[in-house]
Amino acid sequence: MEHIIEMKGISKVYKTGDEDTVALQDVDLTVTRGEFLAIMGPSGSGKSTLMHIIGLLDRPTAGQYLLEGRDVSRLNDSSLARLRNQKIGFVFQQFNLLPRTTVLGNVLLPTIYGRLKNSRSRAFEVIEEVGLSDRVNHTSNQLSGGQMQRVAIARALIMNPDIILADEPTGNLDSKRSLEIIDLFKKINSRGATVIIITHEEHIARNANRTIRLLDGKIVANAERIA
């Protein structure tokens, strides 16, 4: 099976004043295309840092990162921006929708920065996929939390990315909405996208094929779900 993500000896050290804070220490991680991976760990364990490095928002201090077999550790900022646009879809805990902008406008945001044929019809497609066809022209402040997160997911999907990265996507939602969102991720995963979710909720992680646990910047457990 193809390894979409291959990380070897990834470390991240932050310099704060005179002290060095080690966020990640010698992490090896391999993700297979089509996987549904959960990353767990207490706060400060380095899971967000790992997520940012996977999502090309941050660079490792040391180690090698192959994305689809290509070494991305040495790429410049513009190339990384392009890869984020084309290969990766982000979903955040805070939704991060543009205020006073319609659902359609929010979903179209990534198409400003990258080429996409028939972007409008593609936008309607992903909006339908997340079940918001009747709210296309609502502005983001007219939506509930669950609906806002659906818009964010539609936005993550519009460029047909290979990887969906979700950072605590259910952290601000009640359990019913959380389940709906997780079901949506499962649906997306079943269509072939690799989904990586950060969570600290066991019942969310249970939906993944595999769960890795971080503690103090190291992977302490790596378990396949025996189905």
Add this chain to the structure above:
Amino acid sequence: MRYWLLINQSLKAIFVNKVRSLLTVLGIVIGIASIISLVSLGEGVKVSISDRILALGASNLTVVPGAVAGARTLDPTKAPSQTRGFTLSTSSLTEKDVQSLADRKRHPHIKYISGEITGSTIVKTDRGDKRFPVLGVSPDYFAINNLTIERGRSLDQSHVDEGANVLVLGNQLAADLYGNRDPIGATLNIEGTEYEVIGVFKPAEESGLANPNIQAYIPYTSAMETFNSLNFNFIYIQATDESVVPSLKQDIRKTLLKNHQIQNSSLADFTVISSGDILSAVDSITDILTSMLTGIAAISLLVGGIGIMNIMLVSVSERTREIGLRKAVGARTVDILNQFLIEAVLLTLTGGILGIALGFMIARASESYLGFTPIVTFNTILLAVGASTMVGLVFGVYPAVKASRLNPIDALRYE
């Protein structure tokens, strides 16, 4: 990157915060409005003065006595002037000068020529004493200045040859002196000599810097006696055509230098001025005034620009998370930079357009108070659009650079 989407978003952002945007661009609106109205006033003044000078005729030349350094800025009203009804006897322009210039064989391009002895006098009228200018001229003078007779008759060559004590009145002067009475045949005492009024001119366009309607005209030969002057204050010449003016100017210089026995032309004791010379002098004065006023107006643009910078900095910090998100979905540093520059320029451009409209209205409204028409030219509008765009670019750069340099992770975490 698809800029029209960004422009569309920026426009929406501007219109969503209507009040804030309007207050922000107020400085720009005022700055552009003052530039538009001041420049259009300047243009209006220029054209109205030009019209007056060109009413003299673009083919007219004036010879004034005295060497004037930088003759281009010379204006005939500053030529040696007269006091108490007689001229200063320093003028270097003689009757011989006029006669040699009037020789059509030597100067085929001179159509009309007249000397002028400028005097004035005081007469008693029903409404008290009145001083008015009295000009000693040849009949050609009236052709040069487009004066035509309304009543009676004009001066002719025989009056000049005889040194006849006859007088023609400007239209306004006739009314001032005689009211509704017929002035023809009346006598007027000019500095001790009795003159007979033989005619009144039609009202003439105020041309150049004098008003021909409030002057009296006598033969120059009579003026020489009355004002005790042998020399002319001015010589007025009309060329056969506008195109010969420059070469005619040189010919006149040569003839007069020869008459005055001056070898070195830089020592000339007279100056030849064409309408074009006066026009360019006036133009350069109004240009200096206009650019001075525009400079003052530009200060308010500067203040407006600082307001733009301020609000853009506020906007950047308000939208830190948005910037992080945009970077996460693929915006490059340069895309963020461009976005905030576009917003700043759209703001100032909106201000500029409002300013153009306001300036236009101010110019229009002032028209009725000024007595001339301010002229808003395409170039002025171009200047205003360019200036407001520049202000947006210059004052938008710092906030835009600040936005583009945000670290996406920090930006996304920003509360």
